[in-house]
Amino acid sequence: MKTLLWLQGLTCNGNTQSILNAENPSFYELFSKIELLYHPSLSVDNNLMEIVEKIESNKINLTFLVVEGSITNDKKFHNVGGFSIGEIVGRVVHKADYIIAVGNCASFGNIPALYKENPDIKGLQFTFKEKNGFLPPDFLSKKEYPVINITGCPIHPAWFTHTLMALYYEKPVLLDSFNRPKEVYMYLTHDGCIRNEYFEWKEEIEEFGHKEGCLFYNLGCKGPITHAPCNKILWNRVSSKTRAGMPCLGCTEFDFPLNENFFETKKNMGIPEKVPIGVSKRAYITITGIAKTLKNERTSKKLEETD
Numbered sequence: 324m325k326t327l328l329w330l331q332g333l334t335c336n337g338n339t340q341s342i343l344n345a346e347n348p349s350f351y352e353l354f355s356k357i358e359l360l361y362h363p364s365l366s367v368d369n370n371l372m373e374i375v376e377k378i379e380s381n382k383i384n385l386t387f388l389v390v391e392g393s394i395t396n397d398k399k400f401h402n403v404g405g406f407s408i409g410e411i412v413g414r415v416v417h418k419a420d421y422i423i424a425v426g427n428c429a430s431f432g433n434i435p436a437l438y439k440e441n442p443d444i445k446g447l448q449f450t451f452k453e454k455n456g457f458l459p460p461d462f463l464s465k466k467e468y469p470v471i472n473i474t475g476c477p478i479h480p481a482w483f484t485h486t487l488m489a490l491y492y493e494k495p496v497l498l499d500s501f502n503r504p505k506e507v508y509m510y511l512t513h514d515g516c517i518r519n520e521y522f523e524w525k526e527e528i529e530e531f532g533h534k535e536g537c538l539f540y541n542l543g544c545k546g547p548i549t550h551a552p553c554n555k556i557l558w559n560r561v562s563s564k565t566r567a568g569m570p571c572l573g574c575t576e577f578d579f580p581l582n583e584n585f586f587e588t589k590k591n592m593g594i595p596e597k598v599p600i601g602v603s604k605r606a607y608i609t610i611t612g613i614a615k616t617l618k619n620e621r622t623s624k625k626l627e628e629t630d
């Protein structure tokens with residue numbers, strides 16, 4: 324039977340909470356196929372170091388090493404049985420067929436890596452956009468994959484379970500330049516947002532609480548610059564931030580916590596500092612300029628007033 328060891332470094336546990344909500348396969352279906360060797364929050368036995376020793380001595384084959392949370396060697400921040408998360412990862416990392424980082428902390432270091440007094444806090448293979456994480460940049464697991472990053476703060480459970488199942492059935496998983504599965508992260512949050520029509524017609528809202536209007540120009544929405552299928556694979560099968568009227572915060576990207584004000588669009592002379600991916604500033608100005616001179620009867624009315 325294939326095995327999975329889940330480790331936690333510096334984390335809020337949010338990705339674990341997310342995985343518990345997995346559907347098709349559910350958490351229980353998943354772990355009837357795969358033996359869960361240990362999970363810090365879910366295992367009854369407090370036997371992590373015993374399992375680590377068995378993996379080290381090849382008494383247990385490790386198929387999937389899953390890491391949640393940033394990595395450090397500093398025991399002041401993380402200490403299990405006298406070992407830091409860095410030491411524990413270091414003992415098993417060469418034994419795993421596949422290594423998966425779940426969430427932005429394990430992928431990029433994220434909020435814990437902003438702690439300036441300890442430059443030793445990192446992601447597994449990246450620290451923010453640099454490939455200088457805990458493991459060397461050219462590190463490959465036994466099946467010759469780098470650390471597969473499932474980014475997000477937290478991740479949607481399906482992003483993890485679909486990737487895990489593809490690897491389980493030994494299907495190839497193509498990765499982008501941040502080692503994220505392309506099947507999941509080739510989409511933008513903007514793709515599928517129900518406010519797209521307002522974006523196209525430059526109908527921008529200036530305050531929260533409206534069903535109508537796009538949140539890009541005034542309220543900091545990062546949907547057009549964020550790789551995530553939040554509007555394709557809906558949360559709890561129901562909704563997404565932008566559908567509910569909340570701007571996308573860009574939490575799947577390396578610079579997520581570095582953004583200073585999540586609810587404001589930074590502009591220079593009225594032009595957003597960051598325009599949609601793939602569009603030049605010149606093209607953005609031209610297209611929005613044309614859209615503003617035209618009127619769409621439908622998008623200029625309250626939704627309840629349209630037929």
Ligand code: SF4
Nearest residue numbers: 516537538539544546
């Ligand atoms: S609210 Fe955000 S994701 Fe939705 S259409 Fe506007 S920019 Fe795109």
